[in-house]
Amino acid sequence: MKKALLMLMVLLGVQLSSFSMEKPDVTKLPKYVIITIENTKLLGGIGMTIDWKRSPYKPQLQELLDYLELKDGRRIRAAIDLFNVMDELGFEYKDAYNANSGSLGVGNGNSDIEVSASQAKFRVNIVFKKYNK
Numbered sequence: 001m002k003k004a005l006l007m008l009m010v011l012l013g014v015q016l017s018s019f020s021m022e023k024p025d026v027t028k029l030p031k032y033v034i035i036t037i038e039n040t041k042l043l044g045g046i047g048m049t050i051d052w053k054r055s056p057y058k059p060q061l062q063e064l065l066d067y068l069e070l071k072d073g074r075r076i077r078a079a080i081d082l083f084n085v086m087d088e089l090g091f092e093y094k095d096a097y098n099a100n101s102g103s104l105g106v107g108n109g110n111s112d113i114e115v116s117a118s119q120a121k122f123r124v125n126i127v128f129k130k131y132n133k
Contacts, residue, residue: 024063026090030055031130033064033091036099037079038123045077064089082126091128099123 037046048068052061068076068085076082083093100123 023089024060024067026130028057028060029064029130030057030060032094033061033086033128034125035068035082035086035128036123036125037082046079046082048076048082079124079126086128090131092131093126094129095127097125099125 033050036049036051038049039046048065050061050065052058055061068082076085086093
């Protein structure tokens, strides 16, 4: 019983500490960031992903995504919320394009390129650029 209570307190402490996340260090982020949003949340809102595969910025991009998903306990519910938070961080909107139009991927471990499209979810890639100082 005591172990279960202690474990619950530890998990609750970890959860609460994650809601008070500080802003990511923007100076360590790349000049351009592409965030994919999708309109698939059950109770409204958007899902977000940042592709950092093989990126030297992987830890910083993961920190940015964690910050965007938590935002001190307030979820980003719409694209306009994302635009405003990115502006606060020092990024400006540059472009957006449909992520459903097809994606490139390496097939079967060789150099073949496979193009596929899926209409199961509505996804948009949004490009943000750091402000010039």
